[in-house]
């Protein structure tokens with residue numbers, strides 16, 4: 067067995083064994099970084115942004131903090147975000163109920179088409195490496211809620227209402243954060259808002275892992291998100307890890323806070339000032355874990371090359387202009403799980 071066990075009680079980057087879920091999905095990614103040898107600092111510090119203060123007289127100070135966190139860390143936690151605790155608990159409860167349904171009920175949503183408006187992705191075995199990736203996720207479009215709601219599961223019966231309410235609240239956080247990020251780059255407040263279109267949610271479910279013959283089990287392997295930003299809500303079970311200063315750090319859940327990740331699109335738009343966050347999720351052998359990722363992305367025709375204001379002779383454009391449609395189409399062709407997929411859109415040859 068080549069399992070890498072990390073020195074943190076109960077939580078394994080990669081643990082021996084896997085859950086007994088059926089393997090229904092073939093990993094389309096050929097280029098998954100292998101960073102499992104990197105140290106983990108158990109007490110990695112997370113920048114914390116107070117969103118209430120963002121709306122008060124100290125806005126410009128908070129915007130500086132956001133800019134610094136995006137530039138130095140690629141992520142930050144947001145407290146006082148205004149999403150009512152009840153909506154969060156309802157969302158997490160509904161997510162658990164959905165993943166506790168019998169297989170046949172959940173598998174109605176299974177699809178291998180990445181463009182499907184709703185799809186269930188199950189855990190899968192990567193046979194070439196003899197590893198298991200245990201995340202099960204339900205991915206679906208959510209904005210505007212009324213347009214998509216009828217396509218969401220009706221079982222559990224609370225699903226549409228609870229998910230709809232959570233998504234509407236997250237949208238407000240997203241807009242406030244994107245305005246602040248635009249300003250932190252010295253752009254007009256609505257610069258990103260103007261190109262914003264969708265909001266896509268991934269309800270992630272990580273069963274408690276079990277012994278098996280496989281070498282290692284991951285929650286989710288190392289990747290960056292192909293988004294402008296991602297807003298992640300975790301339940302109280304740790305699992306998220308991010309790369310900071312070349313080191314994995316644990317981003318343990320903070321009560322009532324969400325985590326914001328810089329995604330690939332923001333990396334391009336900011337002319338490589340803000341870097342897309344490399345992250346992964348580990349598995350827990352005692353407890354199941356749920357996280358809700360809200361992916362925020364631009365409209366198909368939006369130009370997502372570097373903002374003109376960020377390009378001058380000292381800061382030449384790192385990327386050329388390209389549309390989100392071009393990026394999205396190439397993403398599935400290049401089969402790469404990190405911001406390296408942006409290399410196709412570089413302005414200058416290396």
Ligand SMILES: O=C(O)CCC(=O)C(=O)O
Nearest residue numbers: 268270305306347357359
């Ligand atoms: O569950 C997590 O902590 C990470 C999930 C994630 O990276 C994603 O959904 O893109």
Ligand SMILES: [Fe+2]
Nearest residue numbers: 289290291345
């Ligand atoms: Fe992610």
